[in-house]
Amino acid sequence: MVSISNDGQQPTNGNHQNGVILASTNGMENKTRFLILYASQTGNALDAAERVGREAEHRGCPSVVLSMDEFDASSLPYEGTVIFIVSTTGQGDTPDSMKVFWKFLLQRTLSQQWLKGVHYAVFGLGDSGYQKFNKLDKRLSDLGAEPLIERGLGDDQHPSGYEGALDDWLSSLWKVLKKNPNILLREIYVDPAAETLDRPKYKVIYHDADSVQSEFVTAPELESIELQIERARSMCPGKFGRNKHRPHCFLQMV
Numbered sequence: 045m046v047s048i049s050n051d052g053q054q055p056t057n058g059n060h061q062n063g064v065i066l067a068s069t070n071g072m073e074n075k076t077r078f079l080i081l082y083a084s085q086t087g088n089a090l091d092a093a094e095r096v097g098r099e100a101e102h103r104g105c106p107s108v109v110l111s112m113d114e115f116d117a118s119s120l121p122y123e124g125t126v127i128f129i130v131s132t133t134g135q136g137d138t139p140d141s142m143k144v145f146w147k148f149l150l151q152r153t154l155s156q157q158w159l160k161g162v163h164y165a166v167f168g169l170g171d172s173g174y175q176k177f178n179k180l181d182k183r184l185s186d187l188g189a190e191p192l193i194e195r196g197l198g199d200d201q202h203p204s205g206y207e208g209a210l211d212d213w214l215s216s217l218w219k220v221l222k223k224n225p226n227i228l229l230r231e232i233y234v235d236p237a238a239e240t241l242d243r244p245k246y247k248v249i250y251h252d253a254d255s256v257q258s259e260f261v262t263a264p265e266l267e268s269i270e271l272q273i274e275r276a277r278s279m280c281p282g283k284f285g286r287n288k289h290r291p292h293c294f295l296q297m298v
């Protein structure tokens with residue numbers, strides 16, 4: 045999964061110009077990847093988008109996660125499947141990172157067929173206390189894009205927050221895509237365990253004391269794998285455990 049955030053890391057695929065991804069400047073279409081565009085004011089939509097990206101990859105779909113201000117909206121017709129994860133801020137406003145994109149989509153010169161052939165799904169994050177969600181879903185449909193599933197709405201008022209709705213919405217999305225493998229032009233492999241388990245965010249790396257120069261790894265080699273595992277379990281990412289024996293491994297974000 046390629047993931048780009050507002051802090052501007054360069055992508056490992058896609059063309060890049062003035063900080064904006066140009067999905068197709070050479071006439072090539074991006075029908076075989078899963079594009080996830082997010083707009084977030086305080087980080088929830090980013091978290092949700094990364095989860096969608098992880099789950100897509102887990103099902104065999106190459107995915108790209110981009111903040112909307114990193115994507116050139118005029119390239120949208122070249123995409124095959126786009127998942128939008130968007131929050132609402134202010135009084136029904138779009139997040140700052142969506143403003144340019146949204147202004148582009150609202151142009152009257154865009155025809156009702158402009159997004160013909162593009163499949164999309166929208167998950168909006170908001171708070172039903174405000175009673176105002178942004179209107180991306182309707183605009184995409186008005187421009188000819190085809191919804192894969194009904195818009196999902198994550199609500200701060202739900203006891204589990206936006207994730208209360210995201211779980212079911214994602215299950216529906218994978219089911220629809222599984223039935224329509226041509227949408228992504230490749231077979232989607234659905235691991236039965238993946239219906240309930242997300243991909244782990246951490247992996248444990250065991251370092252050989254002689255081969256690693258890391259400041260985190262200073263202890264002599266541990267005696268057994270079991271001991272290493274026990275110590276790794278008690279740790280936070282990048283921190284040492286509290287006991288005086290510093291562990292010989294640490295957790296790494298993946």
Ligand SMILES: Cc1cc2nc3c(=O)[nH]c(=O)nc-3n(C[C@H](O)[C@H](O)[C@H](O)COP(=O)(O)O)c2cc1C
Pocket residue numbers: 083084085086087088089090130131132133134135136137139169170171172174175176177200206
């Ligand atoms: C200042 C502020 C204004 C908000 N305005 C709205 C709103 O107008 N409508 C709505 O549905 N939710 C509103 N929300 C709720 C957010 O959309 C919700 O908390 C969402 O999960 C935030 O996602 P984000 O972290 O990706 O920006 C607002 C939240 C804040 C903090």
